[in-house]
Each structure stands twice: as structure tokens, then as C-alpha cells.
Amino acid sequence: MKKKSEKTSLLSRRDVLKIAGATGAAVVFTQMVTAGPLSPEAIQGIGRQTHSQAETSTKHQWHMVIDLDKCIGCEYCLRTCQAVNDVPNDSMRWNVGFPETTENGLDFYMSRPCLHCQQAPCTRVCPVGATWVREDGIVAMDYSRCIGCRYCEVACPYDVRRFNWKLSTEVNPYVDAWGTPEIPRRPRGVVEKCTFCVQRIDRGLSLGLTPGVDPQATPACVDVCPVNARIFGDALDPKSPVSVYMAEHDTFRLREDFGTEPKVHYVRPTKQKKV
Amino acid sequence: MAATQISPPITGKQTHRLSFTFSFWVAALCVMILIGLFGLFQVFTKGLIVTGLNDRVPWGLWITQDLSSIGLGAGAFTFSAIVYLFRIKRFEPLARIAVFVGFIGYTSAMIALATDIGRPDRFWHPLVFWNVHSVLWEITWCVILYSTVLALEFAPILFDSRIFRRWPWVSRMGHIMHKGAPVMAVIGMALSMLHQSSLGATYGVLSGRAIWFKPSMPVMFILSAIAGGVSLTLLVTILTSKLTHRRLISDELKYEVARLAGFTLLAYLYLKLWDWAATSYYSHAPGTADALARLQATTPYTQTFWWIEIVLGGLIPAIILLYPPLRRNDRLLMLALGLIVAAVVINRWNVTLSGLVVPPDWSPGILGRLVAASYVPSITEIAVSIGILGYALLAITLGVKYLPIFPHQQTRAETGD
Numbered sequence: 281m282k283k284k285s286e287k288t289s290l291l292s293r294r295d296v297l298k299i300a301g302a303t304g305a306a307v308v309f310t311q312m313v314t315a316g317p318l319s320p321e322a323i324q325g326i327g328r329q330t331h332s333q334a335e336t337s338t339k340h341q342w343h344m345v346i347d348l349d350k351c352i353g354c355e356y357c358l359r360t361c362q363a364v365n366d367v368p369n370d371s372m373r374w375n376v377g378f379p380e381t382t383e384n385g386l387d388f389y390m391s392r393p394c395l396h397c398q399q400a401p402c403t404r405v406c407p408v409g410a411t412w413v414r415e416d417g418i419v420a421m422d423y424s425r426c427i428g429c430r431y432c433e434v435a436c437p438y439d440v441r442r443f444n445w446k447l448s449t450e451v452n453p454y455v456d457a458w459g460t461p462e463i464p465r466r467p468r469g470v471v472e473k474c475t476f477c478v479q480r481i482d483r484g485l486s487l488g489l490t491p492g493v494d495p496q497a498t499p500a501c502v503d504v505c506p507v508n509a510r511i512f513g514d515a516l517d518p519k520s521p522v523s524v525y526m527a528e529h530d531t532f533r534l535r536e537d538f539g540t541e542p543k544v545h546y547v548r549p550t551k552q553k554k555v
Numbered sequence: 556m557a558a559t560q561i562s563p564p565i566t567g568k569q570t571h572r573l574s575f576t577f578s579f580w581v582a583a584l585c586v587m588i589l590i591g592l593f594g595l596f597q598v599f600t601k602g603l604i605v606t607g608l609n610d611r612v613p614w615g616l617w618i619t620q621d622l623s624s625i626g627l628g629a630g631a632f633t634f635s636a637i638v639y640l641f642r643i644k645r646f647e648p649l650a651r652i653a654v655f656v657g658f659i660g661y662t663s664a665m666i667a668l669a670t671d672i673g674r675p676d677r678f679w680h681p682l683v684f685w686n687v688h689s690v691l692w693e694i695t696w697c698v699i700l701y702s703t704v705l706a707l708e709f710a711p712i713l714f715d716s717r718i719f720r721r722w723p724w725v726s727r728m729g730h731i732m733h734k735g736a737p738v739m740a741v742i743g744m745a746l747s748m749l750h751q752s753s754l755g756a757t758y759g760v761l762s763g764r765a766i767w768f769k770p771s772m773p774v775m776f777i778l779s780a781i782a783g784g785v786s787l788t789l790l791v792t793i794l795t796s797k798l799t800h801r802r803l804i805s806d807e808l809k810y811e812v813a814r815l816a817g818f819t820l821l822a823y824l825y826l827k828l829w830d831w832a833a834t835s836y837y838s839h840a841p842g843t844a845d846a847l848a849r850l851q852a853t854t855p856y857t858q859t860f861w862w863i864e865i866v867l868g869g870l871i872p873a874i875i876l877l878y879p880p881l882r883r884n885d886r887l888l889m890l891a892l893g894l895i896v897a898a899v900v901i902n903r904w905n906v907t908l909s910g911l912v913v914p915p916d917w918s919p920g921i922l923g924r925l926v927a928a929s930y931v932p933s934i935t936e937i938a939v940s941i942g943i944l945g946y947a948l949l950a951i952t953l954g955v956k957y958l959p960i961f962p963h964q965q966t967r968a969e970t971g972d
Binding site: 348371372378379380381382383388390392401404405406407408409410425426427428429430431433434435436437438439441442443444445446447468469470471532534535537538539540546548 | 601602603604606608609610611613614671672673674677678680681684685686688689690691692694695757760761762763764841842910911914915917918919920921922923
């Protein structure tokens with residue numbers, strides 16, 4: 281049969297053509313993935329086009345400082361966040377806080393929103409691109425695209441993301457006392473997270489306000505803090521509250537060794553406080 | 556020893572009379588499926604709140620079942636590649652059962668996944684909304700494409716069955732499709748190599764999760780999948796042969812496949828040795844060392860890794876499969892194959908859970924380190940898993956009984972008709 285004739289030479293003409301074809305396909309594929317339509321840049325572009333809406337350009341980079349030395353652990357930030365973003369269930373808090381102790385025995389109150397990593401592990405793994413790093417640095421969510429696979433929860437090293445295990449119909453105990461909901465409650469089966477109150481930032485910018493300075497354009501947790509332990513603003517603007525504060529204080533970020541490049545910075549606790 | 560005399564041809568009368576044991580077995584499997592359907596109903600009406608999962612441990616039993624079903628379905632691509640691509644024809648008697656078991660494995664995995672995601676109504680989103688940087692996106696595509704390949708590989712077997720005997724053109728179409736087997740084997744191998752490995756990469760690429768973050772993950776997953784898939788294929792064959800008192804494959808082939816599984820296992824164990832030595836013994840990566848220490852202090856996963864995965868699921872079966880006097884004993888051979896299959900499942904559970912129950916410590920204080928997560932599957936979760944297992948076992952049972960899965964069976968059935 282034909283097998284015999286092929287065996288007489290090491291590579292038949294057909295084999296050579298096959299190999300050439302396969303190599304060509306491999307080159308084209310590599311090209312597409314590295315620089316072509318499937319490259320990181322191109323894909324991010326696709327995401328932007330489909331998600332766009334009120335998205336701004338790279339003119340702003342939203343950062344936050346949490347001064348652990350100032351924080352008194354009143355938990356106002358956690359409660360107002362739950363009211364404004366309509367998170368009725370305490371186990372689904374976007375802002376997490378708990379009493380902590382430093383290695384040399386200083387008590388302090390540790391709190392964290394989403395850290396809005398520039399190299400966010402959660403956005404990388406999403407199989408449908410339902411979460412992405414916006415041009416202004418905010419890690420956003422598209423609740424209508426999320427399939428609820430929870431890979432982002434698995435990937436996030438900071439335990440930031442929350443899944444809607446059930447349809448949440450309960451009355452939000454924080455509403456009215458701590459604020460009014462500004463966004464609709466999320467449906468069952470999708471992942472949600474802190475957004476730096478993106479609704480305030482986008483609306484504020486369109487009204488000509490400055491996030492970090494004007495309260496209506498600033499995350500609710502920053503506004504409510506009675507001791508100004510949370511500072512917010514545009515890191516690209518040297519005069520913004522966040523830039524000024526970071527210039528005046530030594531700050532660190534959580535687990536820099538992960539290479540996630542968070543946009544939330546912390547000031548170390550230095551004095552003993554009653555928490 | 557396997558029966559040496561050739562069994563009498565099956566007559567039409569015999570095949571229609573079902574034994575009590577068989578009926579009881581099928582009824583038991585149907586009960587399992589009913590239990591599963593009850594669980595599914597709970598999940599779809601109340602949401603995933605009925606599971607034992609939480610935001611710390613968002614993946615559990617179903618993901619383990621999903622990873623195991625796909626892993627144990629790897630016999631399909633292994634035998635297709637051996638028979639249709641490398642043209643080692645003496646393995647051909649096992650090609651059909653391998654494809655069949657693989658097909659059931661992949662469909663089981665898809666049921667488990669559809670139950671596990673929060674929005675099953677959006678299962679098609681990965682096909683429309685692309686994120687090529689997500690391993691899960693790649694896996695979704697590969698699994699869907701490969702399931703199609705498996706269905707096309709499986710179709711000729713189905714078309715060959717007695718049901719389609721009255722329409723000869725169906726059988727003819729099946730034979731035409733079978734001519735495409737080598738092409739299917741190539742596509743299937745490419746797709747399998749990709750997603751069997753990327754299932755490991757699902758964990759291996761997570762740079763924020765020190766316990767998982769290593770490049771060995773994809774390799775370990777595909778090697779264990781090949782060992783497990785080959786073992787399950789052979790185990791199903793031997794079991795069918797015992798239960799039906801028919802010789803389905805020659806002893807030489809049986810021992811050769813056993814050796815193949817043994818050597819794959821040996822390769823796996825060797826890589827595992829270096830995986831452990833390089834990351835935990837000869838080096839000290841702070842994140843990994845810290846996570847492993849906490850794992851050892853607070854969970855049984857270190858023990859289950861060494862004793863169940865390595866000794867019981869690795870070394871013992873490897874010795875049985877590679878030492879001829881031991882593997883010639885059918886009971887020991889089945890024990891070894893069963894141990895490998897069980898070890899693949901336990902490995903997928905250990906990999907998933909060990910990374911989740913010891914979350915990274917991100918607090919600048921010292922109390923945050925005490926935070927540990929826990930997970931126990933709920934009754935509903937277990938019910939759904941039992942249902943999926945029931946489906947898989949029922950499909951295999953009915954398949955080996957009524958479909959021409961084993962070539963000899965087919966020829967005898969034909970002479971009987």
C-alpha cells in the first residue's frame with residue numbers, strides 16, 4: 281500500500297509540506313498572541329471598547345492611603361460602605377476590618393478595601409473578561425457578564441472578592457443610618473467587590489468635581505472617617521491629597537512580594553491605642 | 556487467571572434475560588441519579604448557599620469531581636494516540652472502551668461544572684467574551700472542542716450497535732466517520748495535551764498563592780491524568796471481563812497496558828520527588844515554606860499527601876504493576892489500578908483544598924496569620940456528586956452491555972444473530 285512508498289524515504293514531499301504548513305501556522309499563531317489581534321494590548325483594547333461607557337483615559341490613577349497610626353477602629357468605613365453599595369450581609373463586607381497586633385505588641389485596627397492591584401491576579405484569570413483594570417487603575421466588575429466560576433476569588437491573595445451564594449433579599453440594616461444605596465444590589469450567582477465607589481468618581485468627574493477633594497466624588501469610606509485615616513486621590517496629580525500624604529509619610533503596600541502592585545498604601549502603626 | 560476457553564456465542568434470547576444482580580445494580584444507580592437530581596433541584600432553586608463552600612474556600616467537592624473526571628478520561632486521548640497516531644495496532648482492542656470512558660468522564664465534568672458555576676445560564680459566555688489570558692478560558696474552549704471530538708470518535712461505536720442494525724446506512728456512515736479516526740486522534744491529542752496540563756496551570760499560575768505557584772503543576776496534572784486514565788480503562792476492561800466471564804483482551808495486552816500505567820506512574824513519582832525537593836527541601840521560598848508549615852500544623856493534608864498520594868497511590872501500585880509476579884495476579888493488578896484511580900481523585904482534592912484552606916497572610920500584624928479557612932461538603936453537594944457518579948456508572952454499565960465496545964464482543968454478537 282501507500283505506506284510502503286512513504287517509508288522508502290525519510291521525508292516524503294507530503295511530509296515536508298505538512299511540516300512547513302504546521303510551522304507556518306505556529307508562526308502565525310505566535311505572532312497573533314504576541315503582537316497581533318490576540319496580544320495582551322489588543323485584548324485589553326477589546327475589553328475597553330465593550331465595557332467603555334463612562335471610562336476615562338489614563339489621565340488619572342486613583343490611589344488610597346490608610347493610615348493605621350491614625351485609625352481608631354470605629355468601623356464607620358465598613359458600615360457606610362455596606363449602606364452606599366447595598367451590602368446587607370456582614371459576611372459579604374467589601375471593606376474588611378479586624379483588631380490586630382504588631383510584632384512588638386502594638387494594638388491597631390487593620391482594615392482593607394479592594395487594593396485595586398495594577399497587576400491584578402483576579403482580572404487575569406477571568407474566563408469571560410467580566411473583571412478588568414480600567415485605564416484609571418480601578419479594578420471593575422461587569423455583573424452582567426460574570427458566570428460565577430469564582431476563579432477570581434481563588435486567584436485573589438487578599439480575600440477581597442465576595443460571591444452571591446444566594447439571592448439577597450434581606451433589609452439592609454445600615455441604610456439610612458449610614459447612607460443610601462447608590463448602586464443596585466447584585467443578582468444571585470455573581471462575584472462582587474469594592475469598586476472605590478466608582479459611581480461617585482465617574483459621576484463626580486462628569487460634574488467637574490475632584491475625587492479625593494469633593495465628598496460627592498470620593499469613596500464613601502474616605503468621606504465618613506472621623507479621623508481622616510483614609511486619604512484618596514489621583515496619584516498622577518502631585519497636589520492631590522493622596523500624593524501629598526504619600527510624600528509626607530512612609531508607606532508600604534500589602535505583600536509586595538506577590539508583584540500585584542496594589543493602589544492602596546498603608547502607614548505603619550507607631551503608637552499604642554485603645555482599639 | 557482469566558478464563559481460557561472461549562465463551563459461547565450470545566444468542567438473542569440470552570441477551571434479553573437480565574440477571575437479578577444486574578437489575579439490582581441498575582436500580583441502585585438510578586436511585587443515585589434520583590438523589591443527584593434532588594440535589595440539583597436544591598441548587599437551582601436556592602443557589603449555591605446550599606453548599607458548604609464559602610468565599611475563602613470557593614471551590615470544593617464539585618471542582619474535585621470535575622478535575623478527576625477529566626483526568627480519568629485521559630485514557631481516551633492516550634489510547635487514540637497510541638492506536639491511530641503511532642499505529643501500535645496491538646493496543647486497538649482497548650481504543651473503543653478508552654474513548655467511551657473518556658466521553659463519560661467529560662460529560663460528567665460538564666455536569667459538575669454547570670452545577671458549580673453561579674450562572675449556568677451564561678455557560679456560553681467564554682465562547683463569546685474572550686479573555687485569552689485566562690487558563691480557564693483556554694480550558695473551556697479545549698473541553699468543549701475535545702468533547703466534540705470524543706462524540707465524533709464515539710459515534711461510530713454507537714452506530715455499530717444493534718439498535719441501528721435495521722438501518723444499514725447508519726452503520727455505513729459510522730464506518731466512514733471511523734476513517735477519520737487518525738485525524739481525530741491528532742486533534743484530540745493536541746487538545747488534551749493543552750487542557751489536561753492547563754487544569755494544573757489553573758493553580759500553577761496563581762502568583763499570589765505560594766502553595767500552588769510553580770511551573771511543575773501542568774506537568775504533574777497531565778502525567779497523573781495519563782496514569783489514571785490508562786488505569787481506569789484497563790480496570791473497566793478487566794472488571795467487565797470478570798463479570799461477563801468473557802475474555803475481552805489477551806493477557807499479553809493486559810500486562811503491557813499495566814506496565815504502561817506503571818512506567819507513567821514512575822515518571823510521575825520521579826518528577827514529584829524533584830518537585831518536592833526543589834521547592835521544599837533544598838530551598839526556602841518564604842511564602843511556600845510558611846504556607847506548608849501552616850498546612851502541616853493545622854490540617855491533615857501533609858499526612859494524606861505522603862501516605863495516600865505517594866505511598867498508597869504511587870509506590871505500591873508502581874511496584875505491583877512493574878514486578879511481573881505481582882501484576883500477573885489479577886486481584887493485585889485490579890487493586891493497583893483501583894489505587895491509582897483513587898489517588899488521582901484524592902490528589903485533585905488535596906491540590907484544590909490545600910491551597911485554599913491556608914490562605915496567604917496579608918495583614919501587617921501577627922494575628923492575621925491565625926486566619927484559617929475550613930470547608931466540609933454539604934449534604935446537597937454530596938447528593939449531586941453521587942448523582943453524577945451514578946450517571947457515569949450507569950452509562951458505563953449500559954455501554955459495555957449493549958454497545959459493541961469490545962471488538963470480540965461484536966463479532967460474537969454478529970455470529971449469534
